[in-house]
Each structure stands twice: as structure tokens, then as C-alpha cells.
Amino acid sequence: MTTVTEALQRRISIRAFLPDPLPRQAVHDVLERARWAPSGGNVQPWKVIAVAGAERDAVIALAQAAHAAGAPSEEGDDPVYPANLWEPYRSRRFKVGEDLYALLQIPRTDRPGRLRQFARNYQFFGAPVALFLVIDRRMGRGQWAHLGMFMQSIALAAVEAGLGTCMQEAWATLRRSLAAHFALAQDEMVYCAIALGRPDPAAAVNRLRSERVAVEDFTTFRGFT
Numbered sequence: 001m002t003t004v005t006e007a008l009q010r011r012i013s014i015r016a017f018l019p020d021p022l023p024r025q026a027v028h029d030v031l032e033r034a035r036w037a038p039s040g041g042n043v044q045p046w047k048v049i050a051v052a053g054a055e056r057d058a059v060i061a062l063a064q065a066a067h068a069a070g071a072p073s074e075e076g077d078d079p080v081y082p083a084n085l086w087e088p089y090r091s092r093r094f095k096v097g098e099d100l101y102a103l104l105q106i107p108r109t110d111r112p113g114r115l116r117q118f119a120r121n122y123q124f125f126g127a128p129v130a131l132f133l134v135i136d137r138r139m140g141r142g143q144w145a146h147l148g149m150f151m152q153s154i155a156l157a158a159v160e161a162g163l164g165t166c167m168q169e170a171w172a173t174l175r176r177s178l179a180a181h182f183a184l185a186q187d188e189m190v191y192c193a194i195a196l197g198r199p200d201p202a203a204a205v206n207r208l209r210s211e212r213v214a215v216e217d218f219t220t221f222r223g224f225t
């Protein structure tokens with residue numbers, strides 16, 4: 001049995017998957033566990049669109065077509081990062097990117113190489129399944145936070161099932177196209193994708209262990225003896 005601690009420690013972003021298809025039941029099982037995530041007022045402000053096979057390929061083709069046409073980002077009013085990200089957040093973001101490219105031996109000067117690696121986002125890093133997380137635009141920050149709890153629950157349940165995930169807000173750049181593709185309701189938007197499948201154990205990229213700030217650096221303990 002996987003303990004919570006093990007699942008938390010083993011969950012890392014997987015950026016190379018084996019191509020083996022996942023049965024619908026395996027995806028259902030992960031979502032069945034994750035649906036017990038908490039949300040304020042038990043609103044459960046999420047919808048999931050799970051794609052595999054031809055449906056997955058169609059989304060990849062959509063991204064390819066959009067990029068070939070030089071489509072600008074469609075992030076809209078909900079950008080992935082605030083403008084001019086400030087310290088210490090800016091440096092943390094920079095560091096994990098540099099660590100990733102160092103592991104892959106893609107130097108800063110190799111811009112095409114870095115772009116090629118980033119572009120793998122739009123193929124779900126080879127994952128056979130992708131989950132698109134949809135939220136209603138009328139929801140507030142609270143509900144977005146609750147959606148995040150649901151996403152982490154998906155990732156932990158996937159670990160327990162021997163699967164890997166990569167959350168992919170990269171797909172935010174195609175929000176309008178995805179809304180049209182999935183025929184979302186007027187107020188609905190794709191927040192994020194999650195690539196899901198079996199991690200490729202041979203891939204160096206899956207050995208990236210990103211750093212974390214120490215508990216003391218983000219916690220103020222008050223009133224303890």
C-alpha cells in the first residue's frame with residue numbers, strides 16, 4: 001500500500017511517457033479516487049475532459065495547426081504567471097527551468113533545442129491520455145484553489161496506480177481553440193491539462209527532482225512552546 005508520504009514524495013512531473021494505451025477503467029479509477037478532494041461548500045468546481053486515441057491526436061493536431069499559423073497566446077484574462085514575476089518567485093521559476101535544460105544538456109544558447117523541448121508539451125510528452133480541467137469563468141480565486149486540490153489528488157492517485165502525470169498549463173495558450181474544439185459552454189474555460197500514463201523509466205528528463213523551500217522559510221510558527 002502506498003502511504004501518503006510515499007505518494008507525495010514519488011509524485012514528480014513526468015515529461016516522458018511510454019506509449020502504452022491506458023484503458024478507460026484505469027483513468028476512471030484515478031478520477032474515482034480524486035473526486036473525494038475537498039472544495040469549499042462542496043461545490044466541486046471542476047469538469048474533466050479525458051482524451052485518448054483519435055481524440056488525443058485531434059488535440060495535438062489542433063496545437064500543431066495553431067503553432068504553424070503562428071497563433072498568439074490565447075491565455076486571456078487568466079495568465080499563467082503574473083506580469084513581471086518578482087522575487088523570490090522569479091528565481092525559483094528560473095532555477096527549475098535551468099535544472100531541466102541542464103539535465104537534458106540543452107544549453108541556454110541552443111534556443112531551438114529549448115523550444116523543441118517546450119513544444120513536447122503539445123504532444124503531452126508522449127502520454128497516451130490527457131485530462132483537460134475545465135472551470136467556469138464566473139468562479140473566483142477560492143474555486144480555482146479547490147480545483148488545484150482536485151488536481152493534486154489526481155496526481156497522487158496516479159502514483160498509487162503506478163502512473164505518472166505532468167500538469168500542463170502550457171495548454172492555456174490555446175484556451176480559445178480548445179473551448180471551440182470541445183464545444184465548451186460560454187463561461188467555461190480550460191484551466192490546465194494533465195498528461196497521464198506510464199513513466200518512461202529510461203528517460204533522463206524523468207529524473208528531475210526540483211528543489212523546495214524549507215518549511216522554516218515559508219512558515220511562521222506562533223504560540224508554540
Ligand SMILES: Cc1cc2nc3c(=O)[nH]c(=O)nc-3n(C[C@H](O)[C@H](O)[C@H](O)COP(=O)(O)O)c2cc1C
Binds near residue numbers: 121209210
Ligand atoms: C498548475 C500547474 C501547471 C504546470 N504546467 C506545466 C507545463 O505546462 N509544462 C511543464 O513541463 N510543467 C508544468 N508544470 C510542472 C511544474 O513545473 C512542476 O510541478 C514544478 O517545477 C515542480 O516539479 P515537480 O512537479 O517535478 O515536483 C505545472 C505544474 C502545475 C502545478
